Amino acid sequence: MDALTALHNRVSTGKLIEPAPNERQRQNIFRAALRAADHAGLRPWRFLLVEGQERNRLGEIFLRAAEQAEAVPQTEAQRQRTLAMPLRAPLIIVAITRLQEHPKVPYLEQHMSTAGAVQAMLTAAYAEGVGVYWRTGPLASNPVVAEGLGLAENERIDGFIYCGTPEKAPRPAPDLQPDDFFSHWGAQ
Incomplete structure (x- = not known):
């Protein structure tokens, strides 16, 4: 698949099954x-x-985090749902930003670089026929999850990328028109 076709047609795929992407994919x-925009060459991302x-161990970390964050104890059904969250795909890629002090590259820009890396992975996965979706939510910023994954003090989770084989063909990309989102500044 050529790059423009992948860029124009990429969509997230929610229902993922085995197998995970192979080594070539x-x-x-x-x-x-690794081609994401990266001011000053900081390479702030790691995965x-x-x-x-x-995935079961990650589910246990998610459960500990949810139980500590909730004022009300989870029901057994909620506990089982939380434990099963990482089982939604055969592979999860945790996107992490290593925040670095730099006079010209603020933390926000370092997170944006990681987001660019994630978007590039999503598009490459689509081109490879791999189903993916990107999740964040409260668990991404939960200190129990960060500690359970062994993150350093200067590291932050920017999302969980679920990867696998699409259970069914991806839905068509929405027909968005560039003119609805791009305009000349002086024409407003």
Whole structure:
């Protein structure tokens, strides 16, 4: 698939099943991340791969985090749903920004660089026929999750990228028109 076709047609795929991306697909997806815009060459991103039984351990971390964050104890159904969250895909990529003090590159820009790396991975995955979706939510900013994943003090989770084989063909991309979003500044 050529780059413009992937960029114009990429969509998230919610229902993911085995198998996870193979090694060739992974390398193409990972290499795409490394081309993200990166002011001052800080390379503020790093990624953790969670698969197999590690997904159950991540579910336990999610449950501890949710239980500590909630004022009301979770019901058994909520507990089981939280434990199963990482089982929604055969591979989860945790996107992490390593925040670095820099006189010209604020923290926000470092997060944006990680977001650019994630977007590049999503597009590369689409081109490879791999289903993916990007999740954030309260667990991404929960200190129990950060500690459970072994993040350093200067690291922040920017999302969980769920990867696998699409259960069904991806839906068509919405027909958005550039003129609805782009205009000349002076024409307002």
